[in-house]
Amino acid sequence: MRIIPFLATVALLAACAPVSQKPDRVAEMEIKLTRLEQKQEDIEKDVERTNERIDRLTELISELRLEIERLKLKLITGVGDETPKAGKADKGEKGVAYTEKLPTTEKIPLPATGSLKEPQEKAEEEKEPEVEDAETAYKKAIELYSVKKLYEARDAFLNFIKKFPENKYTDNAFFWIGKIYQELGDLKRAEEIYKSLVDKCERGRLPDCNKLPDAYFQLMRINVDRGNVEEANRYYSILIDRFPTSDAAVRAREQKVLLGE
Template identity: 30%
Template sequence: MKVCPVAVLLIPLTFSLLVGCATTKDVAHLQGQIGDLQQKVDILRGRVTSEMQQNWVNFETSLGELRQEIKILRANIEEDRDLLNKVANDLEALKKDYETKGSSLTKVKGEGVAAALPPSASTTLPKEEPKEDMEGAYQKAYSTFKKGDYPNALEQFGAFLSTYPHSEYADNAHYWIGECYHQQGDYERAIVAYEKVMKQYPKGDKVPSALLKQGFAFLDMGDRVNAKIIFNKVTKEYPRSPQAEIAAKKLKVLD
């Protein structure tokens, strides 16, 4: 069989064209796959960035709450120190008073006492509640609170206020009642208790903390609007206080 020279020449040319077409299709297919992969990478990068940003926000929120708890603990420590100082001073005053009265009584002997006092004096003298009893009752309730026994602490603070409604620790007792409710998730009652601190003792040292914690109670209820109102009030009314610093940080997170 005789092969045509022209046919022989056309075979390499046809093969080259076929190879060229196949190569072009492969390149186009690879480019399409690369484009798809790039798109997937971009989507994943966006998701990772979004998750990282959310995690960072959550981290800042948790860090802010941790700092708040540390400041509250420090405030509690300061309160314990002040209470111990008051107890020590009161005990010293009672000791001096006892010594003074004791020395005076030793000067009165036997019948002189009966002559100086009316017959019913021993039964008509007013009875005063010792101050150490009041402080002991308050300290007992506060110690119960610090142990995390909120139901019993709530009961003890309530009993304290019933017995000593006008004591110097009354505002503190109302504040810790609010904290007991707050820790138990009864946010509405906590808000009412904090309000009592502010209304009944407007010049008390617990007012800034009560106002701040009222904002947290609203926030824990999911009421961001009222929480922001309260936090703004803290920053305006007590601008240089630790409570204002905490409120300002919460406002940044809520905005």
């Protein structure tokens, strides 16, 4: 009979042993969990700080990019000057540009014998590659715009204007730069470009101004988007009065109908 109490005691001790170890294991797991949570919190803070630094760097890069754009536009197109130069000064500048590009016949050395046809042919041969280069450069810029590489296209058009300031495609280059800024959401810069194109065309400083009606239309659109009805109507009137049969005038009339005006 003594064996039974002994066995009962042994069984009770065996059952109590694991129970005494469970709190220690739970406490150990809680400590590990707390450490993991702390590590996760520290990592999240590091990620947040890194993201803040990236955002700040992105802002700085954007500011630098905008400043570079302003300097490019001021250098190439003259947009951003505080006061426009007088018409006489413009003519003087234009005269200088022509002197640099095309020397007069007095400066062309004439051969001792032979007719004047030889230097003329030579001048024509030298002029033809320039036309081809201009067309190629313009085509490349258009291709960049067509695949929506807007920044690359903008730079290509700016370089075109710098290299060919008085080419038949120069007005087109101005227009597409303005259109690019519109698509980038910079309406102020787009408006400056369109106004610069209008000014150059009105002063006769560009050989071709087939994009002038489109520039007036886009100026109208910009002011419609701003809610500046009076200014929008002013550009609309100019477009309809001066270019009534142009595609831009047709679109302008449709725009007025859609707006219920």
